[in-house]
Amino acid sequence: MDALREREDQAARVIQVALGLATSPTLLVVANADEVEVQAGIDLAARARGRVLTEVETTARLGSTAPTMSADALHPLIWSAASGRWESGHYSDAVQRAATALSGYVKDQTERYELGDSQLMLQAFSLDSPQQDRPRLRWPGNDDDLTVKSMREGILYMARGVFAAVRNPASHSIDEMPKQEALEQLATLSILARWIEQCELVTL
Template identity: 55%
Template sequence: MDTERAIEVLEWWVGKARSASRQAGGVDPRSEAFLELQAREDLTRRVLAGVQGVQELPEILTISMMNDLYWEDSGIRQAEYALGKLRTDDEARSILGSQAPFMKADALHPVIWDAAAKRWDAGHYSDAVQRAATFFNANVQDVTGRRDVSDSELMREVFSLSPPGKSKPRLWWPGYDQDLDVKTMRVGILSMAQGVFSAIRNPATHSTQDLERQEALEQLATLSILARWIDRCELVTIEGAAQLPSASL
């Protein structure tokens, strides 16, 4: 928004509406001043809606039920409030801080946050990420029964796009194999799961430098979304795959 231009539009409206109103209140629709207000009414309403952050355009000139005049008080009050907001917006932001959305760590997937919480609260952020990734790995092992492999190899096996084998079930995004969106999700989960262990768990385990708090939170969030996707995946065994119309991609 062009703040300076918006202020000009609203200041003009306040000044013109005040000078156009009669002592008893109201603007004569036959007056030249009313025609000027009417010509800029739509612009002023749009500016007000933008400042207020609403979709519906506010009413700023309403016809009186008692006579043929138009009431301008509501429009003046709204414009003055909007002017105050525009003029003090920078000051308000400096006092209140950023209004950007924030993410609550304890709202992450419970497998991730329950594992990380104690180390996080102690200020050991790399340890928190490492523990979360370890518990994530254990969760996948529990779901699939695959305890013969772990970490990146486990992810490569269980999210493989190849049909399941004996004692080698798959975790597949649900849907028809021929569906392009389903294929895309399966490929993405496979790549992301392997990448998490290569780029997140391994550095957190072996590095001697602790992660910065923000970076650690972002890594936990990455683990969390992957854990949520896995909750939606279907466990497909060789027996179950044999009953499907098309089990392979």
């Protein structure tokens, strides 16, 4: 009896998760001082074990059911720049080329070809008013709208961060980046590219 009691709590919690039950099930039913009914618990355990084995087998046969992302569904600017090097297994270079393409897009929009990436992003997405020969790229909307303000700030900080933490390491490191990490970095560049594409050029 003591040994059963010691295992009941753990087994009940495992069965609850495996079967998706709202509450932890009762596995032991005490009939009297000398007897305990275990059949209901055995039946539940068998169901839970079957569910776990079925899911394991299904995953093995069909693969994970986790969502996946297709690289060629990234922003066209990013994937077109990265695809050639990606397909040959040069993942770091693929990220570097995608970042370079995005930087080039911002330079084309603002005509600030003389600036390095850090200053380019700082000035292009600055929250200050535009100046002579210093246009801004702004998320569209009313200046007083809190969501608009939040997007403008977010794009500024993200653009600076991406080029500091993604492009620069990819450009300077001689180590090849793991495929998954490279894909995640391309995805980061992709969402930034989609936001930038929606920005409006504001001049003095």
